[in-house]
Amino acid sequence: MTDQATEAGRDTEPDIPGKPTSASRTTLSHIMTHSDTNLLGTVHGGVIMKLVDDAAGAVAGRHSGGPAVTASMDEMVFLEPVRVGDLVHVKAQVNWTGRTSMEVGVRVLAERWNESTPPTQVGSAYLVFAAVDADGKPRRVPPVMPETDRDRRRCQEAQIRRTHRLARRRAIRELRERRAAEGFED
């Protein structure tokens, strides 16, 4: 659907009651084992990404009241290695909502099994989920209602990311169209 069509449709649609951020905020915790490691013996990044997608998906499903699919994942950052035995906590919340999509922010923390220090932040990511109906078509989501100053800041930052994602997508689409019109095959 085009952005214009989305905007035009919005004017005629009935309002959906909003949901506070805390209604869907979730923490998923998991102990890392030997089967999660890479060749260096630390935890494979893909294992962490799966947990991030799982936690964000749970939040998106909870917020939207039904199925939601991952549309994109960006700014996945790994700050520190995770080791076997660490208890990993993946904290996720809805930062922003559009018409049918939501940005979910995720923080990954590790409790070191052999240290009595507070959990260390080891990663973070932002994911966009689209709520879908039984046919896989996008459906509307309730607006998220930020409750704290931190929630409001995250919502504002999510809007900046949204603007950049759309601009980047549009610029790449236009470049490809120009190149196709000029006769390039790829």
Ligand SMILES: CC(C)(COP(=O)(O)OP(=O)(O)OC[C@H]1O[C@@H](n2cnc3c(N)ncnc32)[C@H](O)[C@@H]1OP(=O)(O)O)[C@@H](O)C(=O)NCCC(=O)NCCS
């Ligand atoms: C995500 C999906 C439902 C979008 O369907 P679509 O027909 O392109 O629908 P739309 O263009 O109306 O997009 C729906 C919403 O998602 C957003 N969206 C779609 N692709 C996006 C992307 N790459 N990045 C960010 N947002 C995206 C749109 O902006 C729109 O949000 P809005 O309604 O809040 O403005 C569809 O592409 C899909 O099913 N993808 C596969 C999802 C999946 O299987 N995920 C698991 C991967 S293994």
